[in-house]
Amino acid sequence: MKLILVVLFLFMMNACTQKEKADLVVINATVYTVDKAFSIVQSFAVSNGKVVAVGTNEEIQQRYTALDMIDAEGKFVYPGFNDAHCHFNGYGENLMESADLRGTQSPEEIYEILKKHHDKFGGEWLLGRSWDQNDWEVKEFPTKEGLDKIFPDIPVYLVRVDGHAAWCNSKALEIAGVTAKSKVLGGDVLTANGEPTGVLIDNAESLVTKFIPGISEEQQRKGLLEAQRNCFATGLTSVTDCGVSKNTILMMDEMQKAGELKMRINGMLNPSEENFEYFVKKGTYKTDKLNVGTIKMYADGALGSRGALLLDDYSDDPGNKGLQIAEQDYYDKICQLAFDNNYAVAIHAIGDGGNRLILDTYGRFLKGKNDRRWQIEHSQIINTNDFDKFEKYSIVPxxxxxxCTSDMKWAVDRVGEERIKGAYSYQTLLKQLGWLPNGTDFPVENIEPLFTFYSSVFRIDHEGWPEGGWRIEEGLTREQTIRSMTTWAAKASFEENEKGSLTPGMWADFIILDTDLMTASPKEVLNTKVLSTWIAGEKVFEM
Structure with a gap:
């Protein structure tokens, strides 16, 4: 009997001291879990790609053993960043075929970049992306003459930084048959002296783009992988790709299932009949890495190209209120399709006219509070009488x-001192629902999510202007900003119970930084390094 008791005692002691096996344990870190309390812990354990426990170093090490034990050496761990609005596939395609014109200071600088690009890559068309006349000494739209002089026989198509205007040469216009008489709903062909200037606004871009050869499937795959590589290096583990085709979604799904594409993607569908038939009418589509449940549309253009739809004339362009991209019936039809098939809707709206149009359109379908999470992308300029509609209809800004920081030097010129009071008003928008998602809109803006944090919190440019921050009362706190880039971004795609926080049961998507964003100065934020990026407990980037 005594022997039995001794054996039983030893068995129980062994059972009490035996550690559970985990795939990964991280210790000696400052871990921002981004749970409801914004708790900070030292350590966490991962099994089967998910967080299974968080706590002190002692708590986790006493309970778990793992072959992969990471000593963070006091560094700072956050949930992987989630870009709630970008153009992931488009960015990848640009990397494969377009000259990078971001930050150029004059048309002459662009000409030199284009000559070097064409000498290196050649091609049937010469393409470029991200020029911005607001960065030039003469802040006016360019014309085709300079391009014609250098490239008389090669069609040139250069997309403005916001994607809502294009600059072409005469050869491109000739191929497309564009003249001063060309008209298109929701777009504008700029003219001078009875001739097109070479600049096309919003829907007028399609007059030329339909003649540009599409990217090959091989190049598109390479572009997606290159985009992923760059995203991982910045700490992004999830993206919302705004406006994709059926073939692109299927390619992403295939590449994810093959283990090539590890990025988690919320794919918002272009409003095409092909997408409606293949996806929308069959219901939402969801895997661990891919989420398809939203239709993306446009209400208006961009503020920089004066295509954003305003209720009254532009302050610096009397007689121009911007552009409404489509008729009301178009929005109503697609919203009804989405509503009937339990899809979300996300519509780009920049101007106060565009935002009112979509707020009221959504309101007719949603009627009151709900959990459909229909979004307005950008929510940039809101008439002060319209803010409460976000709360009334549970519309997500x-x-x-x-x-905000890209536009702040010239936005007041566009809309004036009174309307600017409802612009880039993030605290006011946050108060509507108590949460809001945040993103970059890359490649319109830089891919770097740390710039999102910087602009949200400090509202200054990278040189520190203006001192104290522009309309800083509308800036977000550090905690609010981290939530907007993690848990709230996940909530926008109905994935807040899967990712966005480092808590038990959530995907172990995380990053290790060399700097504490919760205490860092503006300069320190800009100099922060992403040391490593992890998805489902797998390291996908290391500095």
């Missing part, structure tokens, strides 16, 4: 904070 999706923001991109770097737009």
């Amino acid at each position: 999706s923001i991109q904070a770097t737009h």
Whole structure:
């Protein structure tokens, strides 16, 4: 009997001291879990790609053993960043075929970049992306003459930084048959002296783009992988790709299932009949890495190209109120389709006219509070009488904070002192639902999510202007900003119970930084390094 008791005692002691096996344990870190209390812990354990426990070093090490034990050496761990609004596939395609014109200071600088690009890559068309006349000494739209002089026989098509205007040469216009008489709903062909200037606004871009050869499937795959590589290096583990085709979604799904594409993607569908038939009418589509449940549309253009739809004339362009991209019936038809098939809707709206149009359109379908999470992308300029409609109809304002700091030097010129009071108003928008998603809109803006944090919190440019921050009362706190880039971004795609926080049961998507964003100065934020990026407990990037 005594022997039995001794054996039983030893068995129980062994059972009490035996550790559970985990795939990964991280210790000696400052871990921002981004749970409801914004708790900070030292350590966490991961099994089967998910967080299974968080706590002190002692608590986790006493309970778990793992072959992969990471000593963070006091560094700072956050949930992986989630870009709630970008153009992931488009960014990848640009990397494969377009000259990068971001930050150029004059048309002459662009000409030199284009000559070097064409000498290196050749091609049937010469393409480029991200010029911005607001960065030039003469802040006016360019014309085709300079391009014609250098490239008389090669069609040139250059997309403005916001994607809502294009600059072409005469050869491109000739191929497309564009003349001063060309008209298109929701777009504008700029003219001078009875001839097209070479600049096309919003829907007028389609007059030329339909003649540009599409990217090959091989190049598109390479572009997606290159985009993923760059995203991982910035700490992104999830993206919302705004406006994709059926073939692109299927390619992403295939590449994810093959283990090539590890990025988690919320794919918002272009409003095409092909997408409606293949996806929408069959219901939402969801895997661990891919989420398809939203239709993306446009209400208006962009503020920089004066295509954003305003209720009254532009302050610096009397007689121009911007552009409404489509008729009311178009929005009503697609909203009804989405509503009937339990899809969300996300519509780009920049101007106060565009935002009112979509707020009222959504209101007719949603009627009151709900959990459909229909979004307004950008929610940039809101008439002060319209803010409460977000709360009334549970409409989600999706923001991109770097737009604020990119636009702040000239936005007042566009809309005036009174209307600017309802612009880039992130605290006011946050109060409507108590949460809001945040993104970059890359490649419109830089891919870097740390710039999103910087702009959200400090509201200054990278040189520190203006001192104290532009309309800083509408800036977000550090905690609010981290939530907007993690848990709230996940909530926008109905994935807040899967990712966005480092708590038990959530995907172990996380990043290790060399700097504490919760205490860092503006300069320190800009100099922060992403040391490593992890998805489902797998390291996908290391500095």
